[in-house]
Amino acid sequence: MSVWLECDNCGTEHTIPERADEPGSGTVCPSCGERPYTVRRRGLVWHPDP
Numbered sequence: 001m002s003v004w005l006e007c008d009n010c011g012t013e014h015t016i017p018e019r020a021d022e023p024g025s026g027t028v029c030p031s032c033g034e035r036p037y038t039v040r041r042r043g044l045v046w047h048p049d050p
Contacts, residue, residue, distance in 0.1 A: 002043065008036035 006013050007029040014030055028035055 003039060003041050005037045006040055007032065007034060008038055009034035013040070 004013055004015050005027065010029060010032045012029055012031040016027065026035060027037065029037065
C-alpha cells in the first residue's frame, strides 16, 4: 500500500521523509514549511460490517 503526505496549506504531495529523531522536530512541507498535513493511502479498502 503506497502512503504519501498532502500539505493542508499548499496541497503539495510528498513522501514521508527520513529525518533525525530529535525532540521538537517533525514533518514539514518541503515547499512551504508548514506542519499540517493529511496522510493519503492508495489501495485502502473499507469492509462493510458483517
